[in-house]
Amino acid sequence: MAPTKVLTGARLVLPTGTVDDGRVIVEGTRIADGGPPGPEPVGGSAKAPGGTETVDLGGHWVVPGFVDLHNHGGGGASFAGGTAEDVLKGVHTHRLHGTTTVVASAVTGDLDFLARHAGMLAELAQQGEIAGIHFEGPFISPCRKGAHDEGLLRDPDPAEVRKLVDAAHGHARMMTLATELPGGLDSVRLLAEHGVIAAVGHTDATYEQTLQAVDAGATVATHLFNAMPPLGHRSPGPITALLEDERVTVELINDGTHLHPAALQLAFHHAGAGRVAFITDAMDAAGFGDGRYMLGPLEVEVADGVARLVEGGSIAGSTLTLDRAFKRAVTVDGLPVEDVVRAISVNPARLLGLDDRIGSLEPGKDADLVVLDAGFDLVGVMRRGEWVVRPQLG
Numbered sequence: 053m054a055p056t057k058v059l060t061g062a063r064l065v066l067p068t069g070t071v072d073d074g075r076v077i078v079e080g081t082r083i084a085d086g087g088p089p090g091p092e093p094v095g096g097s098a099k100a101p102g103g104t105e106t107v108d109l110g111g112h113w114v115v116p117g118f119v120d121l122h123n124h125g126g127g128g129a130s131f132a133g134g135t136a137e138d139v140l141k142g143v144h145t146h147r148l149h150g151t152t153t154v155v156a157s158a159v160t161g162d163l164d165f166l167a168r169h170a171g172m173l174a175e176l177a178q179q180g181e182i183a184g185i186h187f188e189g190p191f192i193s194p195c196r197k198g199a200h201d202e203g204l205l206r207d208p209d210p211a212e213v214r215k216l217v218d219a220a221h222g223h224a225r226m227m228t229l230a231t232e233l234p235g236g237l238d239s240v241r242l243l244a245e246h247g248v249i250a251a252v253g254h255t256d257a258t259y260e261q262t263l264q265a266v267d268a269g270a271t272v273a274t275h276l277f278n279a280m281p282p283l284g285h286r287s288p289g290p291i292t293a294l295l296e297d298e299r300v301t302v303e304l305i306n307d308g309t310h311l312h313p314a315a316l317q318l319a320f321h322h323a324g325a326g327r328v329a330f331i332t333d334a335m336d337a338a339g340f341g342d343g344r345y346m347l348g349p350l351e352v353e354v355a356d357g358v359a360r361l362v363e364g365g366s367i368a369g370s371t372l373t374l375d376r377a378f379k380r381a382v383t384v385d386g387l388p389v390e391d392v393v394r395a396i397s398v399n400p401a402r403l404l405g406l407d408d409r410i411g412s413l414e415p416g417k418d419a420d421l422v423v424l425d426a427g428f429d430l431v432g433v434m435r436r437g438e439w440v441v442r443p444q445l446g
């Protein structure tokens with residue numbers, strides 16, 4: 053029998069609500085049980101060879117492991133241009149901050165480079181280290197390019213979109229497109245047919261054009277508000293379309309830099325907690341520090357945790373980790389913990405089609421969980437039944 057871990061005394065955020073003084077039983081890589089304290093687990097301490105580890109988490113929260121749909125790196129390493137070793141370093145850095153599932157985001161690059169890079173990332177996805185690949189660019193709008201190399205941007209030609217999807221060997225999870233460009237809607241349809249999320253972003257689309265993209269099959273807004281026209285009363289733009297359409301989940305970067313707190317509240321109120329996904333959009337400096345970095349082919353200066361292009365000064369990703377996004381959402385934004393869990397674990401897991409395995413604390417699912425103290429600081433991380441960060445309890 054697999055070794056058993058019993059976590060006791062914690063406040064558990066379950067799909068059915070929050071349970072005080074709850075207990076999670078982990079057997080091997082999976083959750084065997086979670087809920088109020090009950091009878092001794094079958095095959096409990098006395099019988100389990102290899103022993104049972106009991107951890108008293110009184111006064112702490114246990115929430116599902118975080119799922120990041122949009123992330124370019126961390127720990128000084130890049131998902132957008134690094135080697136496999138670099139990618140693993142970045143993945144580990146984000147695991148230390150509670151992200152037990154991460155999609156690796158590429159940035160705009162030469163198509164042949166992106167195809168080769170996708171092949172390498174696909175191997176890591178095959179090994180279960182990342183949950184797949186997100187292509188952010190090159191099929192985005194020069195008007196809203198953000199920190200992407202303008203010289204390498206292209207209209208979304210479905211044949212080229214297909215080339216990248218094929219290069220990912222079944223591990224392409226999402227592509228961000230400016231769907232108003234020539235070939236945009238056909239590309240959205242192609243992605244939807246291949247089971248790849250079409251995300252509207254880095255776009256200059258109107259309200260009407262954005263609704264067409266959703267009708268064609270787009271289901272995600274790439275960092276809503278950022279890199280798209282603002283909401284105007286006579287030109288409501290993509291923001292209004294993406295917030296109001298029930299088929300769309302909106303990504304939000306809750307780092308206090310990318311969004312005004314009131315914009316975050318507006319998104320939550322309008323879309324509801326079921327249609328919001330917290331992402332980091334992190335670059336290499338996340339979990340590492342200030343300094344000079346590369347984001348794809350472009351140079352970035354990180355100062356006081358804010359990443360900007362050296363040339364032009366555009367915000368160039370974030371240095372956010374999802375544990376900070378969680379804490380901020382509760383302690384600064386005042387969101388209910390249950391809503392934050394939906395935005396940071398449940399919804400992204402569902403979007404990735406992985407909600408049968410991850411995203412909530414339920415029997416049979418992977419034992420991916422995060423332990424937070426009463427102030428919402430991270431004190432423990434478990435991934436597939438193994439401690440990545442073992443709680444150091446007094």
Ligand SMILES: [Zn+2]
Pocket residue numbers: 122123124157188333369
């Ligand atoms: Zn990004």
